[in-house]
Amino acid sequence: MTLADFIKQVENQTEYLFVYNQDEVNTSSEIKVSGKNKSVKECLDQVARTSDLTYHFENDYIILKKDAAPTSSVVAEKSQATRKVTGVVVDELGEAVIGANVIVKGTTIGVTTDIDGNFTLEAPANASLQVTYIGYLPVTVSVGSKNNLRVVMKEDTQNLEEVVVVGYGVQKKANLSGAVGMVSAKALDNRPVTTVGQALQGTVANLNVTPQSGQANSDPKMNIRGTTSLNGGSPLVVIDGIVSDSEQLNRMNSADIESISVLKDAASSAIYGSRAAFGVILVTTKKGRSEKLSINYNNNFAFRTLTKMPEVVTDPYTIVQMKNTMSYPWYNLYDEEQIAYAKKRSEDPSVSPYFLNPDGQYSYFGNTDWVDEAYKKAGFSTNHTIDLSGTTKKLAYYFSAGYMFQDGMLEYGNDKYNRYNLRSKLDFKITDWWTLSNNTSYVSSDYDQPNYLGDSFYWEVNRTNSLDVPRNPDGTWTKAGGAVLGRINEGGRYKSLKNNFSTQFTTQFDIIKDVLMVKGNFALNRKDAQYDGYSLPVAYYQGPEVAARYHDEVSSASRETFISDHLLYDVFADFRKNFAEKHFINAMIGFNQEEYRYKSFKASRKDLISNSLPSIGLGSGDMNVGESKESWALRGMFFRLNYIYDDKYIAEFNGRYDGTSRFPKHDRFAFNPSGSLAWVVSKEDFFEPLTDVVNHFKLRGSYGNLGNQDVGAYAYIATMGSGRISQILDGKQPVYVGAPGLVAGNLTWEKVSVANFGVDINFLDNRLTASGDVYRRDTRDMLTKGRTLPSVIGTSEPKENAADLKTRGWEVTLGWRDAFQVSGKPFNYGVNFILSDSRAWITKFDNPTGTLKDH
Structure with missing residues (x-):
């Protein structure tokens, strides 16, 4: 040769x-x-x-x-x-x-x-x-x-030899036949964000990252390619080959991340089976590479502010007129004297907003913007990371530590969040054919917030009457001020402490060097948390001589703890070889099993003896104690077969036979197959005259079926509620056990099928890149409430596979990368443009009578 x-x-x-x-x-x-x-x-x-x-x-x-x-x-x-x-x-x-x-x-x-x-x-x-x-x-x-x-x-912008992480392996970017988006460490570096989800915003087409509450510990929600199922459906998160969740991803130290791959279509994600119906986010962390010890330290300091605020009408006279108009003809909220006072105050803002009624109570004619009153102008955050890495002949090592602090946006009773990260990654080369690795991480976080912070607070801030003011002339809370700001400032605190320990042991045997290898993984992910909270009464006054009244009159304290273990075992063999120069085959087969166990305990007690030392032990009133346990398991076999001819024609088939404990025994297993084809047109002889302008041109298409088991762990089992009745009989509250609900006899998997067509094309020495996809996803047999049954049955309708959903969408990604000299030094720049859209329709719902409450 x-x-x-x-x-x-x-x-x-x-x-x-x-x-x-x-x-x-x-x-x-x-x-x-x-x-x-x-x-x-x-x-x-x-x-x-x-x-x-x-x-x-x-x-x-x-x-x-x-x-x-x-x-x-x-x-x-x-x-x-x-x-x-x-x-x-x-x-x-x-x-x-x-x-x-x-x-x-x-x-x-x-x-x-x-x-x-x-x-x-x-x-x-x-x-x-x-x-x-x-x-x-x-x-x-x-x-x-x-x-x-x-x-x-200068880096070669073609990047077609770039390796992309896919399910249980890697592939060259040029040889991909599915819809895969990739994010490098460079795209995440130097972004002053507190979560990985925030750093991913705007990096991959149709990876939708939505901020949630805005609290200091809030994680963004992630979605791939639009509406998924009536039961929700988030992408599966896999970190270094181990199934995880979005919370663990967002709690990662972003400086530890080497690359992120986003698997969008069924052909790419089918190898992960039942939980990958709505896409997969694959995260690969860094490892030691250089023979020289490398030490890196990074930090950032950031301020964030509210960007889009509601425009609130605060003119007293306008508000009074509007309220009286809306209450007519049933009643008038304000009499003539009060209307006149409101007009006077509108014309002269120096007039007192306090109007004392004959009954000794205040009417308020303020102009309060409660959103502006409740939130600060800016919130501070900082992030610090340090890592050490290197290699020797027998060992590659990577150690990192990180600290993150984020201050909340509340003007009163602020919330504060701290996070601590540790990671150790070791690869031991025992022999030329045997490698042993360990990847261990530990994340601890604590969050201190007002007890009242949550949905009720957000609702009150946006709904409270702008005529009300926070405080009376003597500094005491008004009723509205106490309900919104007083509860946040004085109504108690809620503290959480979370720990996440994860360790992974990996062994790899190179049976035939660079041809056949066998790899095994064992991983344990343990989470534990403790929540301590208390609620205190908040006094408010409605007039100068009126007695105090209280929000949340009864004080209370609570504690909740939980612990969960997620164990994963998998083993797979991978074969790859070139034949007769132009033929390449990659075959992989493996087995996977997972177990999850969860238990929690919660206790609370009312009527605290001392508000200065709020605890369950100092409560004298009713006590509530609760416990929860849950467990489930998954088992599956998976395979991939990939064939490439002359780097031009690509075919790939993936499949997984999955079983879950979430369904009845006779419906627990499902087969999830997929296939994809790609044609690198630019490799053809007839395309040669165009290669000076069009450097790379590839067409690809895929189709696959997946199952969704993202439902309750015991949805197939009839359950019976228990507790104490509200009535007292013979001086006691008797215990009751409720009648079991109905369960559908044919409860089974939701079925998801995805078709995708895409094109990748590079121009102008690969400086201009373009990628586009169109897709359709059909979610059939979604689990939802069945058709309305007669009330004489005496229980609610069971969940059934009773609805279908169709989602269509498209996405386009354009990129430009180039470099030039500025004052004799290289200046590199890159611009990405992403545009995507998706729409969803309910195509079937079991509601023959058209009952409105069933929608």
């Missing part, structure tokens, strides 16, 4: 990439490599013995060079007047490029850069140096009279 064929086979079957000088290494020369099941090193040794080449490894790169033995041409070159030239090779960010080839153009003289990017060689004064490195554009510089050079390499 030729050297070019050998290089191509090694790069396709392994993670290694070759680096060499084309003027020095003749890739069309014939080489001899014999034997089966040999390692890459053994094959390279054969090449070196039968040619004039030498090699050495630099991390994931193989450096090929001509043998250093002097030849007549080399002697001739050295006989010219040469001098010592030193320099450094860096990227556009100023980071050292390790292992770059630096060659004296037209000769065989060359070196590679060290771990600091430095090089030294002998070169003629009139020589030019050619610098090359995988993933970067070649650079040629003239030596001239310079003795010290600084070479800046």
Whole structure:
């Protein structure tokens, strides 16, 4: 075979990439490599013995060079007047490029850069140096009279060789046949955000990130490609191959993230089965790469403010007239004297807003913007991270720590959030064929907030009458002021402490080096939390001589704890090989099992003896105690078969046979298949005349079926409620047990099918990139309340697979990347434009009588 064929086979079957000088290494020369099941090193040794080449490894790169033995041409070159030239090779960010080839153009003289990017060689004064490195554009510089050079390499914007993480593996970006979006660490760096979800906003088309309450500990909600199911449906989150959830993703230290892949269509996500019906977010964390110890510290300080505020009418006279108009003809809220006072105050804002009625109570004619009164102008947050990483011959290590603080936006009784992150990632190379790894993280957070903060507070802030004022002339709370601001400021606190410990052990056996490997994972994710809260009465006054009244008259204290364990086991085998130069096959098969256990305990008691030390032990009133337990399990087998012919025609099939404990035994298993095809049109001979303008053009399509089991753990079991009745019999409240509800006999999976067609196209030396997709997702047999039954049955209708939903959408992503010099220094910039849309329709609902309450 030729050297070019050998290089191509090694790069396709392994993670290694070759680096060499084309003027020095003749890739069309014939080489001899014999034997089966040999390692890459053994094959390279054969090449070196039968040619004039030498090699050495630099991390994931193989450096090929001509043998250093002097030849007549080399002697001739050295006989010219040469001098010592030193320099450094860096990227556009100023980071050292390790292992770059630096060659004296037209000769065989060359070196590679060290771990600091430095090089030294002998070169003629009139020589030019050619610098090359995988993933970067070649650079040629003239030596001239310079003795010290600084070479800046630009990243190759084509990026088609970029590796993208997919389910249980990786693929080259050029070989993807499904709809996959990718976010690199660079896109997340330097964003002054407190959660990973916020950092993902605007990075991937149709990845919808929606802020929630705005509280200091609030996590954004994530959705892929629009409305999913009547039961909701969030994307599955997988961190380093381990199934997780959006809360754990948002609590991550974003500086730990290497890349994020977003699997949008069924063809990409089917390998994760039942929980991947509405997309998958795959997160890969960083690991040690450089042989030199690397220490990084980052911080940011940020202020956030409310951006869009409601426009509130606050003129007293206008408000009084509107209220009287709306109450006519039943009654008038304000009499003539009060209307006149309101008009007077509108005309002269210095007039007191307090109007004392004959009954000794106040009427208020203020102009209060309660949103402005309740919130601060800005909230502060800060984030600090530090990491250490490196590699040795037997160990790659990465350690990180982080701290985040966020101050809330409340003017009264503010909320504060602290988060602490630790991560350890170790990869031990036991032998050439056995690797053992551990990935452990610990996240602890505490949140201190007003007890009243929540939906009721947000409702009151936006609904309270602008005529009301927060305080009376003597500084006491008004009724409205006490209800909104007093409860927040004085009505008690609610504190939460959460801990999340996750550890993952991975072992990998390379049965046939770079061809067949077996990998196993065991992971444990333990969460525990404690919530302590108390509620205190808040006094308010409605007149100067009127007795105090109270909001939340009865004081109380509560405590809640929970602990959950999520255990995961999986093992899979992966085979990949090139045949006859143009054929590539990747086959993977595996087994997965998960178990989840949860238990919680809650207690509360009313009538606290002391408001200064609120606790359950100091309560003297009614006590409530509750407990909750839940467990479920999943089991599945999965496979992937991928075939590529000549890097032009791509076919992939994925499938998973999944079982869940959430359904009856006879309906617990489902098969989720998918398939995708892609055609790289730009590789065709007939496309050659267009390649100067259109550098890459690929068409792809996919279709797949998935099952959704995102329902309650015991939806298929009839349950009976219990408690105490409200009546007292013989001085006691008897215990009751309710009648069991109805359960549908055929309760089973929701079925989701997705069809997707996409196109990827690059222009102008790959500086302009475009990607577009259209899709349709059908969700059938959604679990919802069945048709209304006669009330004489005596219980509510059971959940049934009774509704269908259709979602259609499209998405477009345009990108432009380029660089130029500013004052002799490189200036890089990139612009992305994302536009997407989705619409959903209910196509079936079991409501034959058209009952309005059933919608």
